[in-house]
Structures are given as structure tokens and as C-alpha cells.
Amino acid sequence: MNSIILQLAAKYVRFLLIFFAFVALLRGHNYPGGGFIGGLLATLAIVYYSYAFDWRSVQKKLFMKPQGYVAVGLLMILLSFSPSLIQDETLMKGIWVSIPFGLLGQLKLGTPLLFDLGVFMTVIGVTLLFFFTLTKRR
Amino acid sequence: MEILLVILVGVLYTAGVYMVLRRSILKFIIGIIFMSNATNLLVFLASGIVAGKPAFVDETVQNASKIADPLPQALVLTAVVIGFGLVVFALALKLKFFETTGTDDLDQLKKTDN
Amino acid sequence: MxxxxxxxxxxxxxxxxxxxxxxxxxxxxxxxxxxxxxxxxxxxxxxxxxxxxxxxxxxxxxxxxxxxxxxxxxxxxxxxxxxxxxxxxxxxxxxxxxxxxxxxxxxxxxxxxxxxxxxxxxxxxxxxxxxxxxxxxxxxxxxxxxxxxxxxxxxxxxxxxxxxxxxxxxxxxxxxxxxxxxxxxxxxxxxxxxxxxxxxxxxxxxxxxxxxxxxxxxxxxxxxxxxxxxxxxxxxxxxxxxxxxxxxxxxxxxxxxxxxxxQDQTFWLNMLLVVAGFTMVAGGMAASAHYDVRRILSYHIISQIGYMIMGLAIFTPLAIAGAIFFMMHNMIAKTNTFLIAGIIHKIKGTFYLKDIGGLLNQSPFLAVLFIIPAFALVGVPPLSGFFAKFILVKAGIESKDYIIVAVAVFTAMLTLYSMIKIWNEAFLKEDPNDNQSQSKVVKLGFMHFLPSVILGLVSIFLGLFAATVFDFTTQAANQLIDPEAYINSVLNYTMP
Known part of the structure; x- marks a missing residue:
């Protein structure tokens, strides 16, 4: 497609979608959202961009193949199991650390976040793979 | 609300079964989509639908009637994701089959039987 | 962990x-x-x-x-x-x-x-x-x-x-x-x-x-x-x-x-029993009508599933132990027959029984390898299938389900028939293409046979140590029939 309006819109909507993807990802532990929904939003950004421009230019911006995203995501999921193994807890038990940030409050990081990030990456990879297989843009 | 959803589940199953029994592979897949959505709604319905209550609360809420059961939501979310993956796979398979044989007619699929 | x-x-x-x-x-x-x-x-x-x-x-x-x-x-x-x-x-x-x-x-x-x-x-x-x-x-x-x-x-x-x-x-x-x-x-x-x-x-x-x-x-x-x-x-x-x-x-x-x-167990078990009988016969009958090795073996899977369901449906500790034993034996032997079908295909280039033959002379080792799972599936005494079927039939007679026992024995005949068919057509019969193309003889190394050898040894092992294995399957069946231990160990397991 070669529409100037779509291309211009895609440039900005992309950032917006990816921003909201991360918002959905980060608020996802106790509220609606999470890795899956964030991943879908991020994929939406990429797919939208690839409709506006050609697939080659998108490929350059993706750093790696969709399969790579799946692999990294799965690795993150596996890594998120490891702290609970080291601490001799049961599998998949959430382990949290708090990093104080002075006046800003504190940052809570934990294995569920890593797990969600893994899901996020996997979903991006798998959905892109679906999309490019079905539309023959591989 | 619930009675509406019950009717919707019934309608979706009916439409799904009708589509599954058609001869085209694409219509079969559409039927599967209908039926999988109907099933997801059924799971939701069977485990009790409550309106306007959160699934996750903090310690301040003591009354259990103020919250919705989070488990069916998790189940349905997982089932939706799995259904999505299966449907995409079925579509890809259909595409490949169409490219190889040039037919979308289930009646042509007789080679591997008996 | x-x-x-x-x-x-x-x-x-x-x-x-x-x-x-x-x-x-x-x-x-x-x-x-x-x-x-x-x-x-x-x-x-x-x-x-x-x-x-x-x-x-x-x-x-x-x-x-x-x-x-x-x-x-x-x-x-x-x-x-x-x-x-x-x-x-x-x-x-x-x-x-x-x-x-x-x-x-x-x-x-x-x-x-x-x-x-x-x-x-x-x-x-x-x-x-x-x-x-x-x-x-x-x-x-x-x-x-x-x-x-x-x-x-x-x-x-x-x-x-x-x-x-x-x-x-x-x-x-x-x-x-x-x-x-x-x-x-x-x-x-x-x-x-x-x-x-x-x-x-x-x-x-x-x-x-x-x-x-x-x-x-x-x-x-x-x-x-x-x-x-x-x-x-x-x-x-x-x-x-x-x-x-x-x-x-x-x-x-x-x-x-x-x-x-x-709940309503009698109804469901009877249902399972009827289904088991039909599964056995339908699979066995269909298997005997085919000439493609893979199709024969595929129908065979179905007929053997019937035996496992039969064990479940009789629902005595002995029968369930038999079903589990049968399942173990069948997973091994069935996979092995498929592996051998693959080797036959590698040597002869086809799965169709009418186009192949003479394997007994060409590769006696393969014949031995085929005999083990085939006899195991049929139920010839020293091998695993005999004990599995024996336990199931014994359980059926003990609980007076004579019809399903008759069906099971009849299906064993059908199994025997289709195994003999493969044996006759692939191994004993003269190769129909004998005079045309004997030049192309595929030589297979030992590694090609190794998977089948391993599974054959496991089959023999299951037959020789049937008493020991049967002890374990009996314990498994007892755990299933009386799930008190299962329920307790899951629900009373509390985290610190």
C-alpha cells in the first residue's frame, strides 16, 4: 500500500501503540492487562506499520526474526523459574525484591514480571509468525 | 443478563454446528470459531457471572461477595489464547491445502480414507 | 522439585x-x-x-x-x-x-x-x-x-x-x-x-x-x-x-x-464395556481387510485400545492392573511394529504388502525383530502381551463378563491373522519383483536396527519379569480403586 496518510499516521500511531503495550504489560499483575495483551498491542503496531510501508523496512527495525522473539521469550520464562529454584521454594513461586527510590517510593521487581515479559516477547514472535505466514510476507 | 447469554451460547453452537457440516473447509473453520466462542461463554456462564465486581482486591476488602471469581476469567483467557492459536493453524493448513490441491471441497478429501 | x-x-x-x-x-x-x-x-x-x-x-x-x-x-x-x-x-x-x-x-x-x-x-x-x-x-x-x-x-x-x-x-x-x-x-x-x-x-x-x-x-x-x-x-x-x-x-x-x-458408575462402566467390545472388533476386522502395512497397524491401534478400555470397564483391581500392564506392553510393541514397517519400507521402497516379499532370506535379522513385537501383540507366552491379555481375560471371567471375554479372545484371533498376513506377505512369500531389479539391495547398518532392538528387549523384559511389573501395576490399580491416598497426599500437603 502506498498511501501517504496511512504512512504518516503509522509513524506516530506506532509509538502510541507500543507505549500502551508497555502500560498494559506493567499494570498487568493486579489489573486488566499483562504480557499477552501487551504483546498483542505491540504486534498491532508492527503489523500496522508493515501495512503502511513494505515488509522489508519493518524487518530491519525488528532486530531479529519472529522466531528469535519466541526463543528469547521462552528463555525469559525459563529464567523466571530459576530464583524460586535457588531459594528452594516450590516451582513458579513469585519472588519479589524492592528497590527504594527515595522520595519516588520504591520499585517492586519480581519473577512474575520477568514471566510476563517472556510472555510478551513470545506473543509478539508467535503472532508475527502467524501474520507473515498467512499473508505470505516471509 | 444470564438468560441473554444462555440464548447467545445456544445460537452460537447452532451456527457453529451448521457451518461445521458444510462442505467447504473455510466454512468448517468458521464453524469451529463459533463453537469455540460458544464454549468460552459457556465456561464463563457455568461458573457464575457477576457484574461490575473486580477479580483482584487488596487486603482491605474482607467480604467475599464483593469480588468476582478470578479462576473462570483465567480459564477463559487461556482457552481464548489456545483457540486463537488452533484457528490460525487451521487457517494456515487450509491455505497450504488449497495451494497444493486447488480445492476447498471436503467431498474431495477421499484419498486417505479406507 | x-x-x-x-x-x-x-x-x-x-x-x-x-x-x-x-x-x-x-x-x-x-x-x-x-x-x-x-x-x-x-x-x-x-x-x-x-x-x-x-x-x-x-x-x-x-x-x-x-x-x-x-x-x-x-x-x-x-x-x-x-x-x-x-x-x-x-x-x-x-x-x-x-x-x-x-x-x-x-x-x-x-x-x-x-x-x-x-x-x-x-x-x-x-x-x-x-x-x-x-x-x-x-x-x-x-x-x-x-x-x-x-x-x-x-x-x-x-x-x-x-x-x-x-x-x-x-x-x-x-x-x-x-x-x-x-x-x-x-x-x-x-x-x-x-x-x-x-x-x-x-x-x-x-x-x-x-x-x-x-x-x-x-x-x-x-x-x-x-x-x-x-x-x-x-x-x-x-x-x-x-x-x-x-x-x-x-x-x-x-x-x-x-x-x-x-456417580452412576454402573451405567458408565457398562457403556465403556460396550464401547470396548465394538472398538476391539471394528479395529481388528478393518485391519484384516487391508494390505498396506501402515493401515493394518493403524487399525490395530484401535483394536488394542479396546482391551485397555475393557480393563477399565470391568473395574476390579485385577482388571485395572491388567489394563495398565496392557497399556505399557502395547505402547512398546506397537511402536516397535511401526519401526519395523519403516525398515521394510527402507529396504523395499513400499509399504504395500503385495509388492514386497522374500525378506526372510534377504534380512533374517529383521525377521527376528518383527517376530518379537508381533508375537507380543498376539500374545504368545514368553512375551509381554500374553500376560497382559491373560490378566484381562482372567479378570473378565472372575467378574462374569463372559461376552467381553469372548470378544477379546476373538479379537486376539484377528490380531493373529493380520500379523500372519504381514509375515506371509512380507517375509515368506517370494519377492514379486525378483527377476526385474535385484541389483538395488539396500544395506542397512546396525544403527538402523538399534531402536527396534531396544524395544524388542524391553518387550522381552516385560514378559520375563512380568510378575515384578505386574506387582507395580497392581499397586497402581489399588491406588486408583481406592483413591484415599491420592486425595490425602494432594490435599493435606501444606506449604510452610
């Missing part, structure tokens, strides 16, 4: 295999990885033997809330047998997958299938079982159409169609079950459903599960996807499916109908 290893370890292997590019390296990783899976399964077996039922609550939640992994005797026996099959096929795939299947891609989905099967065997949660079924389903979809030929795509569509409907029914039954009981933990379900009588409400779920698992296990009216698809993929993949897929459905039937679908 070791309980989760049969799931986590294949997962790790998948991750490694995704990055590995070279075929050689991926084969090495796959073979050593699946050997490690066998060791893990054997380790778990000794753990169960010394400590009783093992449980693990994921995420540290208390028990009915958490997804629980449970390993009892039935699970661990199934784990060992499936690990052996996975190990053997990982070797077999090196020699029998043609070049256009890339090894790395095959092994990724191969281990995904292994992970799903292991997960289904050790989970203690109904929804988790559904998820593992879907993992199995998706990876088997990919495997079945791997060669992209016309038949494979067609078989793939048939396989997909019925199995998708099966999993929808599974999910619907699961949702209704959750609505009625408020739990999906199997032990908790058992506690609730054994305590109070509400069979009218539960029967709708039972019926849905019955059909869903019936489709997975390929029982009588629902088996049509199996013979339509199993003979299409590469023989390695057929062998893998023959060994693992339908047995997961049988496992789920055994688990559900012993543990918590105990």
Missing part, C-alpha cells in the same frame, strides 16, 4: 534446539536429552516406590487452589514407557527422516509433544490437563503435515477436524464441572463427588468428557480420524503417534473414571 523435571527438561531442550543450526548437533542433543528423560523417569519411579505419592503445588499456593503436579504409580509407569519411546524414536529419526524434514525443526516439535505427554501424565488439575492436551495437539498438527505432501495435508485436515471438536467438548465439560463443584483440582473433585450424590448434574459433564477422551483415545464410534491420518506422515512420526497419542486419551479415561466420575 524433581516432579516438574519431565516437563521442564523437554522445555529446556526445545529452547536449546531453537538456536541450534546444525543437524548433527541437534541430533546429538536430542538423543542425549531423551536418554536423560529416561533417567529422570526411572529416578521418579524409585522416589514413588520409597516415598509414596509425590505432589508439588505450583507457585506456593495452598493445595486446592494451586495447580498441583501429582506422580503416583500409574503416572510414573506411563512416564517411563513414554520416555523409552521418545528415546528410541529420537535415534530412529536420525536414520529415517528424509532430508527435506529439517532435523532441528522436527526435534523442536518432537520435544514439545514429549513435554505435552509428560505434562498430561503428571498433572493433577483438570484445566492443566486441557492445556497439555492442546500442547500435544498443536505439536502433533505440525508433525503430521511436516512433509507437505498432498496426502499429509489431507490427513492433517481430518486429524485436525475431529480433534478440534474433541477439545471443544473437553473445555465445555470442564466449564460445567467447575460450575457445579467450584474446583478443578482432581483430588478435590474426587473428595466432593464421592461425598454427595448429585448424579443428574454431573452426568452432563461426564458425557462430554467421555466423548472428548473417546475421540482422543480413538474408541469405537469416534475413531475415524485415526486410520485416515496415521498412515500419511513419515513413518517416524507415525510410530511416535502410535506409541503416545491415543494412550494419553486412555490414561485420561482411566484417571477420570476411577478418581471422580464415580
Amino acid at each position: 524433581a516432579i516438574a523435571l519431565p516437563i521442564l527438561f523437554p522445555f529446556l531442550l526445545i529452547l536449546i534446539l531453537v538456536v541450534v543450526k546444525s543437524n548433527r548437533a541437534s541430533q546429538l542433543i536430542a538423543v542425549s536429552g531423551s536418554a536423560a528423560l529416561v533417567l529422570i523417569a526411572i529416578y521418579l519411579f524409585f522416589e514413588v516406590k520409597s516415598h509414596g505419592i509425590l505432589t508439588l503445588d505450583m507457585g506456593g499456593w495452598p493445595s486446592p487452589m494451586a495447580i498441583t503436579l501429582v506422580v503416583d504409580y500409574l503416572s510414573v509407569l506411563m512416564l517411563i514407557v513414554s520416555a523409552i519411546i521418545v528415546f528410541v524414536i529420537s535415534i530412529y529419526a536420525i536414520y529415517f527422516l528424509p532430508g527435506q524434514h529439517k532435523s532441528t525443526k522436527f526435534y523442536v516439535f518432537f520435544f514439545a509433544l514429549a513435554m505435552g505427554v509428560n505434562g498430561a501424565f503428571i498433572t493433577g488439575d483438570v484445566f492443566n490437563l486441557y492445556v497439555w492436551f492442546e500442547v500435544i495437539l498443536i505439536s502433533s498438527f505440525v508433525l503430521i503435515i511436516m512433509g507437505n505432501s498432498k496426502e499429509q495435508l489431507e490427513g492433517g485436515i481430518k486429524y485436525m477436524a475431529l480433534n478440534l471438536i474433541g477439545s471443544l467438548l473437553f473445555l465445555a465439560g470442564l466449564g460445567l464441572l467447575y460450575g457445579k463443584t467450584g474446583t478443578l483440582n482432581m483430588a478435590h473433585l474426587a473428595q466432593i463427588l464421592r461425598a454427595e450424590e448429585q448424579s443428574v448434574l454431573i452426568n452432563s459433564s461426564t458425557a462430554l468428557f467421555f466423548i472428548a477422551f473417546g475421540i482422543k483415545a480413538a474408541v469405537f464410534p469416534l475413531f475415524f480420524w485415526l486410520p485416515a491420518s496415521y498412515h500419511t506422515p513419515n513413518i517416524t512420526i507415525s510410530a511416535l503417534f502410535a506409541g503416545l497419542l491415543t494412550k494419553v486419551g486412555v490414561y485420561a479415561l482411566i484417571r477420570f473414571f476411577t478418581l471422580f466420575f464415580v
Whole structure:
């Protein structure tokens, strides 16, 4: 497609979608959202961009193949199991650390976040793979 | 609300079964989509639908009637994701089959039987 | 923690295999990885033997809330047998997958299938079982159409169609079950459903599960996807499916109908008994009508499923022990016959029995290898199948189900007939192409035969040490018939 309006819109909507993807990802532990929904939003950004421009230019911006995203995501999921193994807890038990940030409050990081990030990456990879297989843009 | 959803589940199953029994592979897949959505709604319905209550609360809420059961939501979310993956796979398979044989007619699929 | 290893370890292997590019390296990783899976399964077996039922609550939640992994005797026996099959096929795939299947891609989905099967065997949660079924389903979809030929795509569509409907029914039954009981933990379900009588409400779920698992296990009216698809993929993949897929459905039937679908039990067991009889006869009859080795063996899978369901349906400790024994024996022997069919194809270039012959002279070693699983399947005394069938028939006579015993014995004749047919046509008969092209003789190394040799030895082992193995299956059956220990060890396991 070669529409100037779509291309211009895609440039900005992309950032917006990816921003909201991360918002959905980060608020996802106790509220609606999470890795899956964030991943879908991020994929939406990429797919939208690839409709506006050609697939080659998108490929350059993706750093790696969709399969790579799946692999990294799965690795993150596996890594998120490891702290609970080291601490001799049961599998998949959430382990949290708090990093104080002075006046800003504190940052809570934990294995569920890593797990969600893994899901996020996997979903991006798998959905892109679906999309490019079905539309023959591989 | 619930009675509406019950009717919707019934309608979706009916439409799904009708589509599954058609001869085209694409219509079969559409039927599967209908039926999988109907099933997801059924799971939701069977485990009790409550309106306007959160699934996750903090310690301040003591009354259990103020919250919705989070488990069916998790189940349905997982089932939706799995259904999505299966449907995409079925579509890809259909595409490949169409490219190889040039037919979308289930009646042509007789080679591997008996 | 070791309980989760049969799931986590294949997962790790998948991750490694995704990055590995070279075929050689991926084969090495796959073979050593699946050997490690066998060791893990054997380790778990000794753990169960010394400590009783093992449980693990994921995420540290208390028990009915958490997804629980449970390993009892039935699970661990199934784990060992499936690990052996996975190990053997990982070797077999090196020699029998043609070049256009890339090894790395095959092994990724191969281990995904292994992970799903292991997960289904050790989970203690109904929804988790559904998820593992879907993992199995998706990876088997990919495997079945791997060669992209016309038949494979067609078989793939048939396989997909019925199995998708099966999993929808599974999910619907699961949702209704959750609505009625408020739990999906199997032990908790058992506690609730054994305590109070509400069979009218539960029967709708039972019926849905019955059909869903019936489709997975390929029982009588629902088996049509199996013979339509199993003979299409590469023989390695057929062998893998023959060994693992339908047995997961049988496992789920055994688990559900012993543990918590105990209301209106007489009706459901009679239903299972009728289905078992028809499954045996239908499979056996259809097998005797065909001349393609893979089709004969595919129909055979169905007829053998009937025996396992028969053991479940008679529902005495002896019968269930027999069913479990039969399942172990059948997974090994059935896979082995498929492996041998692959070797025949490698030597002769076809699966069609009328076009081949003279294998007895050409490769006596192969004839010996074929005799072992064939006799095991028929039930000739020193081998595993004899004891399995003997136990089942004995249990049937003890509980006065004479009709099903008669059917079982009759089906054994049909099995004998189709095995003799393969033997006569492939091994004894003169090669019909003898005078034309004897120049092309394929020489196979020992490594080609090794997987079949291993499985043959396991079959003999199961026959020679039948008493020991039968002791373990009896314990498994006792745990199933009287699930007190199962329920207690799951629900009373509290986290600090």
C-alpha cells in the first residue's frame, strides 16, 4: 500500500501503540492487562506499520526474526523459574525484591514480571509468525 | 443478563454446528470459531457471572461477595489464547491445502480414507 | 522439585534446539536429552516406590487452589514407557527422516509433544490437563503435515477436524464441572463427588468428557480420524503417534473414571464395556481387510485400545492392573511394529504388502525383530502381551463378563491373522519383483536396527519379569480403586 496518510499516521500511531503495550504489560499483575495483551498491542503496531510501508523496512527495525522473539521469550520464562529454584521454594513461586527510590517510593521487581515479559516477547514472535505466514510476507 | 447469554451460547453452537457440516473447509473453520466462542461463554456462564465486581482486591476488602471469581476469567483467557492459536493453524493448513490441491471441497478429501 | 523435571527438561531442550543450526548437533542433543528423560523417569519411579505419592503445588499456593503436579504409580509407569519411546524414536529419526524434514525443526516439535505427554501424565488439575492436551495437539498438527505432501495435508485436515471438536467438548465439560463443584483440582473433585450424590448434574459433564477422551483415545464410534491420518506422515512420526497419542486419551479415561466420575458408575462402566467390545472388533476386522502395512497397524491401534478400555470397564483391581500392564506392553510393541514397517519400507521402497516379499532370506535379522513385537501383540507366552491379555481375560471371567471375554479372545484371533498376513506377505512369500531389479539391495547398518532392538528387549523384559511389573501395576490399580491416598497426599500437603 502506498498511501501517504496511512504512512504518516503509522509513524506516530506506532509509538502510541507500543507505549500502551508497555502500560498494559506493567499494570498487568493486579489489573486488566499483562504480557499477552501487551504483546498483542505491540504486534498491532508492527503489523500496522508493515501495512503502511513494505515488509522489508519493518524487518530491519525488528532486530531479529519472529522466531528469535519466541526463543528469547521462552528463555525469559525459563529464567523466571530459576530464583524460586535457588531459594528452594516450590516451582513458579513469585519472588519479589524492592528497590527504594527515595522520595519516588520504591520499585517492586519480581519473577512474575520477568514471566510476563517472556510472555510478551513470545506473543509478539508467535503472532508475527502467524501474520507473515498467512499473508505470505516471509 | 444470564438468560441473554444462555440464548447467545445456544445460537452460537447452532451456527457453529451448521457451518461445521458444510462442505467447504473455510466454512468448517468458521464453524469451529463459533463453537469455540460458544464454549468460552459457556465456561464463563457455568461458573457464575457477576457484574461490575473486580477479580483482584487488596487486603482491605474482607467480604467475599464483593469480588468476582478470578479462576473462570483465567480459564477463559487461556482457552481464548489456545483457540486463537488452533484457528490460525487451521487457517494456515487450509491455505497450504488449497495451494497444493486447488480445492476447498471436503467431498474431495477421499484419498486417505479406507 | 524433581516432579516438574519431565516437563521442564523437554522445555529446556526445545529452547536449546531453537538456536541450534546444525543437524548433527541437534541430533546429538536430542538423543542425549531423551536418554536423560529416561533417567529422570526411572529416578521418579524409585522416589514413588520409597516415598509414596509425590505432589508439588505450583507457585506456593495452598493445595486446592494451586495447580498441583501429582506422580503416583500409574503416572510414573506411563512416564517411563513414554520416555523409552521418545528415546528410541529420537535415534530412529536420525536414520529415517528424509532430508527435506529439517532435523532441528522436527526435534523442536518432537520435544514439545514429549513435554505435552509428560505434562498430561503428571498433572493433577483438570484445566492443566486441557492445556497439555492442546500442547500435544498443536505439536502433533505440525508433525503430521511436516512433509507437505498432498496426502499429509489431507490427513492433517481430518486429524485436525475431529480433534478440534474433541477439545471443544473437553473445555465445555470442564466449564460445567467447575460450575457445579467450584474446583478443578482432581483430588478435590474426587473428595466432593464421592461425598454427595448429585448424579443428574454431573452426568452432563461426564458425557462430554467421555466423548472428548473417546475421540482422543480413538474408541469405537469416534475413531475415524485415526486410520485416515496415521498412515500419511513419515513413518517416524507415525510410530511416535502410535506409541503416545491415543494412550494419553486412555490414561485420561482411566484417571477420570476411577478418581471422580464415580456417580452412576454402573451405567458408565457398562457403556465403556460396550464401547470396548465394538472398538476391539471394528479395529481388528478393518485391519484384516487391508494390505498396506501402515493401515493394518493403524487399525490395530484401535483394536488394542479396546482391551485397555475393557480393563477399565470391568473395574476390579485385577482388571485395572491388567489394563495398565496392557497399556505399557502395547505402547512398546506397537511402536516397535511401526519401526519395523519403516525398515521394510527402507529396504523395499513400499509399504504395500503385495509388492514386497522374500525378506526372510534377504534380512533374517529383521525377521527376528518383527517376530518379537508381533508375537507380543498376539500374545504368545514368553512375551509381554500374553500376560497382559491373560490378566484381562482372567479378570473378565472372575467378574462374569463372559461376552467381553469372548470378544477379546476373538479379537486376539484377528490380531493373529493380520500379523500372519504381514509375515506371509512380507517375509515368506517370494519377492514379486525378483527377476526385474535385484541389483538395488539396500544395506542397512546396525544403527538402523538399534531402536527396534531396544524395544524388542524391553518387550522381552516385560514378559520375563512380568510378575515384578505386574506387582507395580497392581499397586497402581489399588491406588486408583481406592483413591484415599491420592486425595490425602494432594490435599493435606501444606506449604510452610
